[in-house]
Amino acid sequence: MKSLEEIEKLDRRRLGEIAHDTSIKVPDGLGRTTGEMLDALDRARGLADGGMSLRTKRTVASIAAGLVLVVGIGLASHFSPEAGPADTFDDPYLAYAQVQESFGRIGRAMKSGVDRADEGVESFSKPVEIVKKSLNH
Amino acid sequence: MKKIVSFIVVFFALYVSASAQTSRGIYQKFSQGKGVEAVYVSPATFKLMSGLNMDLDDMAGLRLGDITADLTGLYILDTESKEVGRKIAEEVRKMVDAGKYELLVSTKDDTDDTSIYAHIDGDTVSDFVLLDISPDGVHWISIEGRIPMEAIQKMMAQE
Numbered sequence: 001m002k003s004l005e006e007i008e009k010l011d012r013r014r015l016g017e018i019a020h021d022t023s024i025k026v027p028d029g030l031g032r033t034t035g036e037m038l039d040a041l042d043r044a045r046g047l048a049d050g051g052m053s054l055r056t057k058r059t060v061a062s063i064a065a066g067l068v069l070v071v072g073i074g075l076a077s078h079f080s081p082e083a084g085p086a087d088t089f090d091d092p093y094l095a096y097a098q099v100q101e102s103f104g105r106i107g108r109a110m111k112s113g114v115d116r117a118d119e120g121v122e123s124f125s126k127p128v129e130i131v132k133k134s135l136n137h
Numbered sequence: 138m139k140k141i142v143s144f145i146v147v148f149f150a151l152y153v154s155a156s157a158q159t160s161r162g163i164y165q166k167f168s169q170g171k172g173v174e175a176v177y178v179s180p181a182t183f184k185l186m187s188g189l190n191m192d193l194d195d196m197a198g199l200r201l202g203d204i205t206a207d208l209t210g211l212y213i214l215d216t217e218s219k220e221v222g223r224k225i226a227e228e229v230r231k232m233v234d235a236g237k238y239e240l241l242v243s244t245k246d247d248t249d250d251t252s253i254y255a256h257i258d259g260d261t262v263s264d265f266v267l268l269d270i271s272p273d274g275v276h277w278i279s280i281e282g283r284i285p286m287e288a289i290q291k292m293m294a295q296e
């Protein structure tokens with residue numbers, strides 16, 4: 001098995017020859033990913049003593065770039081003046097009529113709810129009076 | 138790399154689903170649908186209306202300028218389609234559940250189910266939402282902006 005120093009000294013031509021050499025058996029357990037090999041190289045170069053490995057730096061940079069992209073698109077769509085819907089009415093008088101109808105509908109619905117609540121209170125007060133009278137006897 | 142792409146996809150999906158839970162998001166999602174009548178009034182149009190200085194008819198002397206000065210949007214969706222109406226109602230309920238809305242009034246009888254929600258901050262009400270479900274369809278109104286409590290009392294005083 002070659003040492004790390006020997007591997008570092010291999011050129012591309014020699015690496016290609018090794019890759020095509022079917023007589024060389026891959027040792028059992030040699031299931032390394034490219035990232036692990038990069039980590040090993042970084043450690044050999046002394047980057048693991050305090051700094052981030054190259055793989056970690058690339059991962060962080062990718063995540064940061066992705067976040068910037070997503071946030072940028074989100075902000076652009078949120079603040080873009082053309083992102084909102086189009087006004088239904090060109091004439092402010094027509095818009096006024098619609099606003100009036102809408103407020104009227106809300107007002108009637110609220111009044112209806114309050115009226116029903118008042119009816120409920122009134123119908124509840126009668127049993128309360130009956131109970132009070134019976135307790136006083 | 139796959140994890141980063143997955144993260145970005147999930148982030149986008151959350152952003153899109155969250156954006157539907159605003160009045161604008163709900164309006165934009167359903168306004169172009171078949172069988173949906175949609176109305177939108179922008180802040181610019183409200184400013185034009187307040188300049189007209191008109192009285193709102195039959196509203197106990199309430200002036201339009203009293204209300205529209207601080208309004209920022211009116212959204213209306215109206216549909217007779219049961220399927221679309223169900224979806225609109227679902228989105229509106231998600232919106233009120235996610236936001237700081239209070240239920241002001243809820244009335245229900247054999248045919249109609251009407252709910253009104255709003256943000257209440259002291260003497261000011263903001264962001265009205267009305268959801269009316271009936272056999273005729275679903276009607277949704279969302280009014281964004283600040284409305285004085287006195288104006289609401291006058292709205293309720295009308296016959």
